[in-house]
Amino acid sequence: MYFNSVVYIFFLAFVFTVYWCLQKRVKLQNLLLLISSYFFYSLWDYRFLSLIILSSFVDFFIGQKISLTEKKAKKKFYLFLSLFVNLGMLGVFKYYDFFVDSFNVLLDSFNLNINIQTLNLILPVGISFYTFQTLSYTIDIYYGKIKPTKNFINFFTFVSFFPQLVAGPIERAKYFLPQIELPRKFNLTLAKDGLKQILWGLFQKVVIADNCAVYVDKIFQNYPNHNGFILFLGAVLFAIQIYCDFAGYSSIAIGSAKLLGIKLMQNFKMPYFSKNISDFWKRWHISLSTWFRDYVYIPLGGNRVGKSLHMRNIFVVFITSGLWHGANWTYLMWGFIHFLLFIPSTLLSYFDIKLSNSKFTSLMVYISTMFSVIIAWIFFRSDTITDAFQYIGNMIIISDRPFQAVMLDYTTDVIDLIVIIISILVLFTFEFISNNKEHGLSICPKNIFLRWSIYLVLSLLVLQYLNGDNAFIYFQF
Amino acid sequence: MKIFITKILSFFLILFVINYCIYLKSRYSWGNKIIDQKIEYVSSLNDKPYKSFFWGSSKTYRHINPIIFDSIAHTTSFNMGYAGCYWFETSYLMDNFIEAYDTSNISNIFLQQIYPTPISKRNLHSRQVKYFMDNKRLSMAYDFYLPRKKYKQLYYHLLMYVENHLNIGLLKGRLISIFKDREMLSNKIIKQKGFYTLEEEVKETKSAYLRGRANKFKVNQKIKVIPKNKNPLLRIINNKYITKIGINFIHIIPGQMGTEMYFDTGHYNDKGAAAFSLEIAQIFNKKNIK
Numbered sequence: 001m002y003f004n005s006v007v008y009i010f011f012l013a014f015v016f017t018v019y020w021c022l023q024k025r026v027k028l029q030n031l032l033l034l035i036s037s038y039f040f041y042s043l044w045d046y047r048f049l050s051l052i053i054l055s056s057f058v059d060f061f062i063g064q065k066i067s068l069t070e071k072k073a074k075k076k077f078y079l080f081l082s083l084f085v086n087l088g089m090l091g092v093f094k095y096y097d098f099f100v101d102s103f104n105v106l107l108d109s110f111n112l113n114i115n116i117q118t119l120n121l122i123l124p125v126g127i128s129f130y131t132f133q134t135l136s137y138t139i140d141i142y143y144g145k146i147k148p149t150k151n152f153i154n155f156f157t158f159v160s161f162f163p164q165l166v167a168g169p170i171e172r173a174k175y176f177l178p179q180i181e182l183p184r185k186f187n188l189t190l191a192k193d194g195l196k197q198i199l200w201g202l203f204q205k206v207v208i209a210d211n212c213a214v215y216v217d218k219i220f221q222n223y224p225n226h227n228g229f230i231l232f233l234g235a236v237l238f239a240i241q242i243y244c245d246f247a248g249y250s251s252i253a254i255g256s257a258k259l260l261g262i263k264l265m266q267n268f269k270m271p272y273f274s275k276n277i278s279d280f281w282k283r284w285h286i287s288l289s290t291w292f293r294d295y296v297y298i299p300l301g302g303n304r305v306g307k308s309l310h311m312r313n314i315f316v317v318f319i320t321s322g323l324w325h326g327a328n329w330t331y332l333m334w335g336f337i338h339f340l341l342f343i344p345s346t347l348l349s350y351f352d353i354k355l356s357n358s359k360f361t362s363l364m365v366y367i368s369t370m371f372s373v374i375i376a377w378i379f380f381r382s383d384t385i386t387d388a389f390q391y392i393g394n395m396i397i398i399s400d401r402p403f404q405a406v407m408l409d410y411t412t413d414v415i416d417l418i419v420i421i422i423s424i425l426v427l428f429t430f431e432f433i434s435n436n437k438e439h440g441l442s443i444c445p446k447n448i449f450l451r452w453s454i455y456l457v458l459s460l461l462v463l464q465y466l467n468g469d470n471a472f473i474y475f476q477f
Numbered sequence: 478m479k480i481f482i483t484k485i486l487s488f489f490l491i492l493f494v495i496n497y498c499i500y501l502k503s504r505y506s507w508g509n510k511i512i513d514q515k516i517e518y519v520s521s522l523n524d525k526p527y528k529s530f531f532w533g534s535s536k537t538y539r540h541i542n543p544i545i546f547d548s549i550a551h552t553t554s555f556n557m558g559y560a561g562c563y564w565f566e567t568s569y570l571m572d573n574f575i576e577a578y579d580t581s582n583i584s585n586i587f588l589q590q591i592y593p594t595p596i597s598k599r600n601l602h603s604r605q606v607k608y609f610m611d612n613k614r615l616s617m618a619y620d621f622y623l624p625r626k627k628y629k630q631l632y633y634h635l636l637m638y639v640e641n642h643l644n645i646g647l648l649k650g651r652l653i654s655i656f657k658d659r660e661m662l663s664n665k666i667i668k669q670k671g672f673y674t675l676e677e678e679v680k681e682t683k684s685a686y687l688r689g690r691a692n693k694f695k696v697n698q699k700i701k702v703i704p705k706n707k708n709p710l711l712r713i714i715n716n717k718y719i720t721k722i723g724i725n726f727i728h729i730i731p732g733q734m735g736t737e738m739y740f741d742t743g744h745y746n747d748k749g750a751a752a753f754s755l756e757i758a759q760i761f762n763k764k765n766i767k
Binding site for chain 1: 478481
């Protein structure tokens with residue numbers, strides 16, 4: 001069941017109705033959330049539900065054990081057990097084939113024909129998200145940041161809460177568990193905002209991302225035959241597509257949770273308005289970047305170590321972040337490029353050099369940041385690193401074909417093209433106006449007629465492009 | 478909570494009313510371009526010259542030549558078939574066409590399909606399987622699939638019914654049908670009374686896809702479905718959903734033909750279509766249905 005389907009709308013309406021009928025009965029409400037979350041997940045593949053249950057089960061008991069144990073060595077043992085189970089599952093299902101394939105290629109290059117068999121396993125939806133979420137729980141208990149919950153329904157609900165189960169935001173137990181442990185009262189403002197956020201998310205995903213995808217797929221699949229302008233346009237459109245796809249998903253997830261009286265963390269803060277690369281990573285996939293900050297970067301020493309170790313820490317974070325996205329060299333390269341982009345600002349900070357605050361410098365930094373981010377997306381989207389390099393190489397080819405003729409190759413439907421252009425303008429205008437608020441509809445005209453007209457137009461656009469078949473990009477991670 | 482529910486319901490009511498107005502204002506046949514053009518052409522003729530109509534999918538569009546049929550059966554007919562038409566789509570278009578047409582001018586309606594085609598997962602949500610899903614078609618699906626315990630198909634049909642009434646994925650097409658005139662049916666198809674063979678299409682469009690299908694058949698020589706009966710059959714339809722006083726509804730059941738009569742694995746070539754049209758015309762005469 002995808003968020004962008006009519007079935008999800010009915011499912012959410014059903015859960016919402018029953019959930020608030022059970023107001024003041026917290027246990028029943030949480031049980032409902034757990035059952036509906038498992039139902040939601042089982043519609044993808046009920047077999048993989050066992051992995052979620054196993055992961056929840058292991059971390060629930062390990063959390064208790066760590067808390068009850070006084071000895072540090074034992075605590076460490078339990079923590080490693082949790083890491084072993086969760087990362088082991090991730091390793092087998094997500095990375096085993098990738099490493100085996102790469103190893104076989106390496107052996108081949110030394111003329112050693114030892115062909116290690118791959119497992120060809122299906123990647124369970126959302127595995128990277130929920131394993132990171134449960135891991136954060138045990139790590140936080142280990143460091144004494146939180147106390148374990150004794151209620152297994154609450155914990156299992158925390159791991160499998162349907163709005164954010166398959167693609168985040170990766171929640172932290174210290175924010176999530178207290179919310180479901182306490183009785184919830186229906187909050188009109190929160191629910192209204194939740195609905196608006198769902199509408200905004202659907203608009204991003206269904207109207208913009210899915211329509212951009214049509215052009216992006218055509219350009220990337222056939223990149224050797226295109227000129228520089230089209231290839232650059234393809235890369236820009238992919239940057240917009242991936243943002244709208246993932247931010248759209250996050251908005252629907254956060255909005256759905258708000259309808260149930262639960263607040264999830266903000267996952268995006270207008271990343272394409274970032275001043276520089278460091279700012280970009282404070283605004284893009286916030287729940288993952290803060291996860292890596294808190295559980296990888298800081299434990300490694302963060303910036304409180306020597307310069308070379310600090311550089312190593314940044315390198316580790318970006319490489320693991322790349323690998324987290326998928327078992328492919330292209331994702332590793334994407335992470336590596338972002339590491340490279342971090343080097344100039346890190347070096348400047350070492351030598352205490354500050355760039356001037358002039359508008360021109362800021363503009364140059366902004367343009368170079370966005371350009372670099374777009375180039376990095378080419379690696380993210382391409383099938384292989386060679387494809388990505390060739391794509392970038394072809395970007396400097398200037399065709400002598402007239403612009404109109406080139407555009408005609410792509411304009412299958414003029415109305416759709418106009419809708420995309422206007423929608424992208426609307427997206428960035430609304431986000432700019434709402435200035436760091438959670439979503440583009442946070443600030444809307446006070447005039448009810450104008451406000452409802454905006455909602456109606458967006459709803460009609462969503463209805464036109466709603467298609468329960470277009471999966472979210474981040475589901476594959 | 479009451480305020481919230483009231484606001485949501487009011488919003489969805491307005492949205493539904495707008496949607497439903499668009500649904501009602503749009504042309505019923507907008508979802509199938511060629512049949513839409515055929516309906517426009519046939520309805521625009523003042524003297525309503527056609528007494529018989531053939532409805533169905535490509536197995537009507539590519540197989541039945543009304544010129545040959547009329548020359549034997551002494552009637553005036555028009556081929557209303559089109560490739561990829563689902564039975565429910567045909568049924569919906571035909572019902573609406575009969576409703577709008579002067580029924581006293583129609584004697585016979587020939588149908589190639591009378592049972593629903595299952596909706597495949599690949600086609601689910603597409604316009605092709607939903608713009609015609611109204612109450613009657615849903616009821617037909619219910620009657621057909623429920624006794625056969627095909628619950629997945631029932632679910633798919635229900636989903637398409639909901640999506641159709643909410644205009645999901647159909648809004649643009651419906652709005653265009655309200656504000657833009659349809660294109661004219663090509664002279665070639667008019668001359669052939671709605672009939673168009675695959676061989677002609679290959680010659681005219683040079684379609685690599687169709688040529689590939691034909692070449693594949695030349696190698697395989699494998700016919701997709703071999704009919705049980707040797708010769709084609711015509712049967713009067715006795716079905717609660719296919720009925721209109723004064724009109725004979727006739728089911729066309731194909732007969733066996735040699736592989737030399739085929740263009741590809743499922744369709745006749747020019748020769749096959751001519752032979753098939755001739756045969757059904759002769760049976761029609763024998764049955765003396767007028």
